[in-house]
Amino acid sequence: MTTIAVIGPGAIGGTVAAWLAQKPDFSLVLCARTPLDDLRVETPEGVITAQPEVLTDPAKARVVDWVLVATKTYDVESTRPWLERLVGADTRVAIIQNGVEHVQLFAHLVPEERLVPVMINLPAVRSAPGRIEQRGHGIIAVPAGRNGDELVALFGHTEIEAAAHADFLSQAWIKLTSNCGAIVPALTLRAPGPVWSADMEAIVRGLAEECAAVGRAEGAEIPQSVVEATVANARNSREGSIAGSIHADRLAGHQMEVDARNGVIVRLGETHGIATPMNRVLVTLLAGAGSPWVSR
Numbered sequence: 001m002t003t004i005a006v007i008g009p010g011a012i013g014g015t016v017a018a019w020l021a022q023k024p025d026f027s028l029v030l031c032a033r034t035p036l037d038d039l040r041v042e043t044p045e046g047v048i049t050a051q052p053e054v055l056t057d058p059a060k061a062r063v064v065d066w067v068l069v070a071t072k073t074y075d076v077e078s079t080r081p082w083l084e085r086l087v088g089a090d091t092r093v094a095i096i097q098n099g100v101e102h103v104q105l106f107a108h109l110v111p112e113e114r115l116v117p118v119m120i121n122l123p124a125v126r127s128a129p130g131r132i133e134q135r136g137h138g139i140i141a142v143p144a145g146r147n148g149d150e151l152v153a154l155f156g157h158t159e160i161e162a163a164a165h166a167d168f169l170s171q172a173w174i175k176l177t178s179n180c181g182a183i184v185p186a187l188t189l190r191a192p193g194p195v196w197s198a199d200m201e202a203i204v205r206g207l208a209e210e211c212a213a214v215g216r217a218e219g220a221e222i223p224q225s226v227v228e229a230t231v232a233n234a235r236n237s238r239e240g241s242i243a244g245s246i247h248a249d250r251l252a253g254h255q256m257e258v259d260a261r262n263g264v265i266v267r268l269g270e271t272h273g274i275a276t277p278m279n280r281v282l283v284t285l286l287a288g289a290g291s292p293w294v295s296r
């Protein structure tokens with residue numbers, strides 16, 4: 001029996017947990033902030049359900065084989081009480097978050113050799129605790145090596161396509177480049193496609209070019225086609241569409257992962273002497289919009 005704890009059973013954590021729970025050899029425990037009864041996920045392959053154990057008190061958690069952390073990036077510190085109880089001498093900890101700083105964010109909480117950064121491409125929306133819609137095919141990328149290979153094996157029976165990559169850095173930066181344009185609708189509260197113009201294109205292209213330049217300086221290989229696809233996605237976005245979780249979070253009045261998704265481009269740009277004016281302006285404006293976060 002493989003024991004797996006998921007810290008943060010929201011849109012991503014709940015979807016991943018529901019898929020993993022379909023295998024009887026896996027014993028799942030959900031480490032939740034807000035209580036939930038069970039999981040029901042509408043997936044591209046139909047509805048899947050699961051009734052894993054749910055804990056809301058870290059004191060009740062026990063050591064497991066795998067911990068999967070799927071909180072937002074700004075909630076890292078609050079996972080400490082869970083990690084203190086769940087992580088034993090042989091536990092591996094997978095960080096399933098957006099951004100490129102998975103290991104840096106958790107290195108003070110878990111020994112680095114047991115951390116597995118995970119790039120996930122999986123559009124998911126939570127409508128209520130444990131009620132999730134997986135809106136498309138899921139893809140997971142992890143670094144090659146024993147930890148990565150064993151994490152990939154956990155997903156063998158699921159719809160989520162998991163693979164280990166010798167060049168994980170590039171996978172993470174390609175995803176960041178694809179995601180960085182979503183700061184525009186998070187700011188304007190409207191898909192950019194219906195109001196597309198040469199100036200709008202210059203903004204989205206600038207965001208993506210800056211991200212790719214900083215990623216390349218960090219050592220990632222980012223084909224120019226990723227920048228073009230990011231621009232095309234924004235141009236083709238339709239009225240009323242939600243450009244991913246950062247846009248959805250702003251609409252819901254929730255805190256946003258601005259630093260992990262765009263702030264990081266500015267911060268790392270500075271260390272490489274790369275100017276990132278478009279990301280800097282939009283990060284500043286979004287902070288200045290002063291969204292009254294609803295703390296959850």
Ligand SMILES: NC(=O)C1=CN([C@@H]2O[C@H](COP(=O)(O)OP(=O)(O)OC[C@H]3O[C@@H](n4cnc5c(N)ncnc54)[C@H](OP(=O)(O)O)[C@@H]3O)[C@@H](O)[C@H]2O)C=CC1
Nearest residue numbers: 008009010011012032033034071075078097098122123124
């Ligand atoms: N949603 C998507 O389509 C995608 C999201 N991602 C990334 O995945 C990560 C997770 O995002 P997402 O699932 O959307 O976010 P959600 O807000 O849906 O889920 C986060 C979950 O973490 C819980 N949580 C926060 N702190 C704690 C804690 N200390 N202990 C236990 N649970 C906690 C929240 O609790 P509560 O229920 O109280 O809110 C919530 O259930 C982010 O980095 C995001 O960028 C990546 C690809 C796609």
Ligand SMILES: CC(C)(CO)C(=O)C(=O)O
Nearest residue numbers: 120121122123244245246
């Ligand atoms: C764009 C998407 C849905 C891709 O997985 C994403 O990463 C997000 O919304 O945070």
